Amino acid sequence: xxxxxxxxxxxxxxxxxxxxxxxxxxxxxxxxxxxxxxxxxxxxxxxxxxxxxxxxxxxxxxxxxxxxxxxxxxxxxxx
Amino acid sequence: xxxxxxxxxxxxxxxxxxxxxxxxxxxxxxxxxxxxxxxxxxxxxxxxxxxxxxxxxxxxxxxxxxxxxxxxxxxxxxxxxxxxxxxxxxxxxxxxxxxxxxxxxxxxxxxxxxxxxxxxxxxxxxxxxxxxxxxxxxxxxxxxxxxxxxxxxxxxxxxxxxxxxxxxxxxxxxxxxxxxxxxxxxxxxxxxxxxxxxxxxxxxxxxxxxxxxxxxxxxxxxxxxxxxxxxxxxxxxxxxxxxxxxxxxxxxxxxxxxxxxxxxxxxxxxxxxxxxxxxxxxxxxxxxxxxxxxxxxxxxxxxxxxxxxxxxxxxxxxxxxxxxxxxxxxxxxxxxxxxxxxxxxxxxxxxxxxxxxxxxxxxxxxxxxxxx
Numbered sequence: 001x002x003x004x005x006x007x008x009x010x011x012x013x014x015x016x017x018x019x020x021x022x023x024x025x026x027x028x029x030x031x032x033x034x035x036x037x038x039x040x041x042x043x044x045x046x047x048x049x050x051x052x053x054x055x056x057x058x059x060x061x062x063x064x065x066x067x068x069x070x071x072x073x074x075x076x077x078x079x
Numbered sequence: 080x081x082x083x084x085x086x087x088x089x090x091x092x093x094x095x096x097x098x099x100x101x102x103x104x105x106x107x108x109x110x111x112x113x114x115x116x117x118x119x120x121x122x123x124x125x126x127x128x129x130x131x132x133x134x135x136x137x138x139x140x141x142x143x144x145x146x147x148x149x150x151x152x153x154x155x156x157x158x159x160x161x162x163x164x165x166x167x168x169x170x171x172x173x174x175x176x177x178x179x180x181x182x183x184x185x186x187x188x189x190x191x192x193x194x195x196x197x198x199x200x201x202x203x204x205x206x207x208x209x210x211x212x213x214x215x216x217x218x219x220x221x222x223x224x225x226x227x228x229x230x231x232x233x234x235x236x237x238x239x240x241x242x243x244x245x246x247x248x249x250x251x252x253x254x255x256x257x258x259x260x261x262x263x264x265x266x267x268x269x270x271x272x273x274x275x276x277x278x279x280x281x282x283x284x285x286x287x288x289x290x291x292x293x294x295x296x297x298x299x300x301x302x303x304x305x306x307x308x309x310x311x312x313x314x315x316x317x318x319x320x321x322x323x324x325x326x327x328x329x330x331x332x333x334x335x336x337x338x339x340x341x342x343x344x345x346x347x348x349x350x351x352x353x354x355x356x357x358x359x360x361x362x363x364x365x366x367x368x369x370x371x372x373x374x375x376x377x378x379x380x381x382x383x384x385x386x387x388x389x390x391x392x393x394x395x396x397x398x399x400x401x402x403x404x405x406x407x408x409x410x411x412x413x414x415x416x417x418x419x420x421x422x423x424x425x426x427x428x429x430x431x432x433x434x435x436x437x438x439x440x441x442x443x444x445x446x447x448x449x450x451x
Contacts (some may be wrong), residue, residue: 016231039227042194058190059099 001052003074008067011051012036015043027067048074085134089113089120098186100154102161104199107149109139114159115149118182128321132180141166145210148176150199152183152192160184161192165204165214169317171328172389174212174268178205178229194228201232205265212268213386217260220423221249226261226415234263235290236419238382238399239426242354242409242442244322256408256445257353261419262382262399266291270386272394273362275300277370280380280398283425284361287383290418295396300367306332310365312339323353330392332365337372344376348404356401358387362394370398377439378402379429382422402439403430409442 005027012022021035032041045061048054048070054077064070080088092113107115112135119132131137131147141147152161161183168177178200183192205214216234218225230236242257249258271294276284278301288295312333317326325347333339340357347355357378359369381399389395412427414420434441 016227037223037227039194039224042191043231045191046194046198058192061191062189 001074001077003052003071005067005071008070011047012040012044015040015047025067027071030065031067032065044070052077080134080136082130082133085116086120086125089116089133093117093120096154096158096160096184096186097156100156100158100160102152102154102187102190102192102195104150104152104195106203107138107142107151107162109135109142110157111149111151111153111159111162112136112138114153114157115151115162118159118162118184121184122182126321128319145208148204148208150196150204152187152196158184160187161196163196163200165200165208165211169326169328170215170387170389171315171330171391172212172386172395173391174210174389175264175386176211176214178214178216178234197228205232206267212270212389213264213266215262215264215384217243218263219244219249220259220261220412220414221252221254221410223413223415226263226419229263230416230419232265234265236261236414236416236422237264237287237290237384238262239412239423240356240381240399241379241401241426241430242403242407243324245353246410248322254410256410257442258410259412259442261414261422262384264291264385266293266385269293270389270395271295272396273298274394274396275304275361275364275366277359277367277398279367279370279374280400280429283380283429284383284398286425287422291385293385293396298364300361300364300370304364304368306334306336306365306368308334310334312336314339314343316343318347318350318352320350323351325350325352325355327355327357329357329359329369330388332360332363332369336365336369337376340369340373340376344402344404352404353407354401354403356381356399358384358397358399360388360392360394361396361398362388362392366398370400373400373402374433375437376402377433377437379433379439380426382426402433403442404440406440407442408445410445412444 163181313331381401387397433439
């Protein structure tokens with residue numbers, strides 16, 4: 001299952017990240033260094049699970065740092 | 080079993096949890112009670128001011144009767160690694176519950192357990208439990224996590240409890256000064272009623288009121304509406320010694336209200352408390368009389384709290400009025416939403432006014448370290 005950076009940025013907005021912050025996210029840089037906090041991060045993981053029907057264990061989620069990491073995880077989960 | 084016996088039993092069986100187990104989020108079962116007690120003991124020691132969490136049969140009974148709705152994060156071996164709750168607390172309206180007490184065991188802090196407990200509450204408790212008309216939270220303002228989680232499930236800002244908690248309650252979090260809390264209320268089942276808005280805080284109440292679609296007949300709560308000479312004031316007083324706070328619930332405003340309020344302020348000063356709060360009945364035509372008496376005693380606006388009295392009062396809602404009893408330092412007040420920031424401005428401006436007009440003690444915001 002392929003997922004684009006645009007889709008993931010739109011999901012950041014869905015969980016309440018300010019649009020200007022979400023749009024400016026560098027997909028290759030850690031999310032927690034780009035304005036996301038300890039509420040946004042698990043909220044994003046939960047939405048990802050729901051949207052793409054994947055199971056994301058906390059231990060795995062904590063290893064995913066960038067939007068590119070999340071895109072790769074969703075891609076592999078659907079492989 | 081007494082509280083002391085329960086705590087002794089918890090200490091005798093104290094153990095570290097096996098980390099890294101799969102967690103299930105669920106409603107409370109009686110078998111979870113000792114695990115909840117263990118969690119409270121780990122986090123608060125013996126000092127949590129309520130008995131239920133420590134005494135299994137009390138917690139089981141409170142969950143059975145619906146006074147508390149506990150949710151748990153349960154590990155594969157049955158251990159309780161986290162908990163949250165919706166519970167009856169200060170409001171005279173027993174259908175307005177408080178939400179909070181989200182605790183996670185130290186071995187599971189590096190997980191999303193707290194967030195997932197909150198999601199469980201959002202999906203299974205809010206708006207879904209019979210006998211609950213509304214839920215409120217007191218979101219600390221020295222960080223944004225609680226405010227953010229609450230707002231995402233329709234808890235709306237309606238007041239600011241200035242300097243509610245001492246810094247010592249947040250040891251290890253680098254807090255300087257007393258911590259203020261935003262009052263946030265979610266209304267699921269409204270109760271129509273009258274609203275006598277006091278002249279002196281008319282602007283503040285009307286600024287907050289439209290947040291919910293409440294069915295209210297709004298009238299002016301004139302300060303000149305003096306209660307009958309023989310009408311006595313009915314005021315229930317709660318003392319929170321650990322927090323240095325006195326909370327007064329005014330069910331009836333009598334002709335002697337100013338004297339009763341002055342007496343409570345004086346007694347609270349004598350106890351060494353920092354803050355006194357009054358919840359006034361907005362459904363009473365004499366609310367304006369009481370509000371004016373408190374304004375002249377140096378009190379300031381605190382909030383408009385829907386459903387606080389429910390059917391236990393003359394009308395459903397309360398006006399929160401507050402006053403410091405001595406000058407205090409306040410921890411930085413952070414807000415997540417524009418509505419929250421507006422409430423904070425309303426309250427701080429009125430606190431400053433009370434200081435200027437009546438010489439009332441005020442809270443001075445602590446200087447924030449750079450980058451905070």
